[in-house]
Amino acid sequence: MGNILEVNDLSKSFGNLKVIDGWDLELKKGEKLILVGPSGCGKTTFFRIVSGLEKATSGSVTVFAQKVGYVFQEPRLFPWRTVFDNLKIIRDDEKKIKEVIKMMSLEGFEELIPSKLSGGMKQRVNLARALLVEPDLLILDEPFSSLDLKIKLAIMKDIEELWSKYNFSILMVTHDIKEAIFLADRVTILSPRPSKILQTFYINLDITERDITNRRFLELESTITKFIINETEN
Numbered sequence: 001m002g003n004i005l006e007v008n009d010l011s012k013s014f015g016n017l018k019v020i021d022g023w024d025l026e027l028k029k030g031e032k033l034i035l036v037g038p039s040g041c042g043k044t045t046f047f048r049i050v051s052g053l054e055k056a057t058s059g060s061v062t063v064f065a066q067k068v069g070y071v072f073q074e075p076r077l078f079p080w081r082t083v084f085d086n087l088k089i090i091r092d093d094e095k096k097i098k099e100v101i102k103m104m105s106l107e108g109f110e111e112l113i114p115s116k117l118s119g120g121m122k123q124r125v126n127l128a129r130a131l132l133v134e135p136d137l138l139i140l141d142e143p144f145s146s147l148d149l150k151i152k153l154a155i156m157k158d159i160e161e162l163w164s165k166y167n168f169s170i171l172m173v174t175h176d177i178k179e180a181i182f183l184a185d186r187v188t189i190l191s192p193r194p195s196k197i198l199q200t201f202y203i204n205l206d207i208t209e210r211d212i213t214n215r216r217f218l219e220l221e222s223t224i225t226k227f228i229i230n231e232t233e234n
Contacts, residue, residue, distance in 0.1 A: 003064060004029050004137050004169040005050070010059035012045055018194035019045050022059070025188065025197070029136070032163065032170040034180040036224075037190030043173035047141050050171070065137035065169070069130030073142045075122040077114040083125050084110040091132040104128045104158065120151035127155065131162065140172035144179055153212070156182050160210070177224050181217060182210050189228060198231055 007025035011018065019042040027033045037043055048054040049061050051070070077086050083106060087097045101107055104124045114122055123143060130138060138159075144152040160183065163170060174180055180187045181203055189198045201224055209216045 002029055003027060004031075005064065005171065006060075006062045008060045008062075010046075010049070010061060011057050012042065012049065012054070013057045021194040021196050023195075023197055027137075027169055027171055029169055030167040032172075032183055032185045033188065034170075034172045034174060034184040034186070035188050035190055036174060036177060036180050036228075037195060038175070038192050040193050041190045041195040042193065043190070044141060047139060047171075047173065050139065063137070065135070067133050067135045067137075069133050069135035069138045069168075071123075071127050071130045071138070071140045071143045073145055075114070075126040077122060077125060079114050082111050082113055083117070086114070086125060087128055087132060090129045093132075096132060100128045100131050103131070103162065118151075120147055120155065123147060123151075123155060124158075127159070134166075135168050137169045137171065140170065142174055143172075145175070152179070153182075159183065160207075177221055177228075178212055181205070181220050181224070182212070187224065189224070189231075191231065199227060201227075 003026050005025070005027040007023050010020055010023040012020040035043055045054060049056055050063060051068070078089070084097060087100065091097065101110060104127060106121070106124055106128060109117065109121060117125070126143070144155065147155070156179065170183065172183065184203045186200050186202055188200045190196070191198050201220070203220065205216060205220070211217055
């Protein structure tokens with residue numbers, strides 16, 4: 001199985017402010033990698049480098065994906081356009097749009113404008129836009145931070161089902177360890193700025209164990225939390 005992303009000795013500075021310090025990462029095809037780190041540690045800057053919006057100060061980022069879908073923290077929908085028309089901007093294919101609308105449980109909401117949608121429904125539209133490009137790589141930039149737990153879990157379950165069906169790679173950043181464990185094959189912990197990679201945890205849970213009340217889930221959450229606390233204190 002080949003890589004969809006390779007990061008080699010990546011560093012990024014803004015003037016005298018160093019944000020990213022010597023990251024080495026790889027993401028395989030069909031793999032789910034989630035980065036967990038504090039505010040200001042360069043997570044969003046890293047995504048901007050991956051997407052070509054920023055240049056690395058040193059090192060390299062190589063993306064092998066043909067199609068990349070992005071889901072941001074804020075939905076960024078056009079407020080004057082309906083759900084259907086927001087999707088049509090991405091791909092003018094009525095059949096595919098209807099397929100994605102059904103996939104994301106948006107049926108019945110097609111003719112509503114964003115102001116008439118809940119936060120969870122807006123984020124479903126945001127995810128639907130990313131899926132319309134049929135991505136090899138899905139990038140998620142703290143997409144659930146504004147949602148309550150029930151809605152967050154429902155959307156994460158949708159993503160897991162879609163991943164099982166289409167086997168795209170997932171690269172996500174979050175502050176939330178529960179989110180990371182729920183979705184990831186691997187969770188990589190980042191230090192505060194200037195950010196280094198501290199540790200990677202492999203999430204060897206089957207589908208029945210990806211439940212925030214499951215014993216093994218809670219044990220992993222405790223292990224990762226203790227590691228982060230220990231690193232912070234030191």
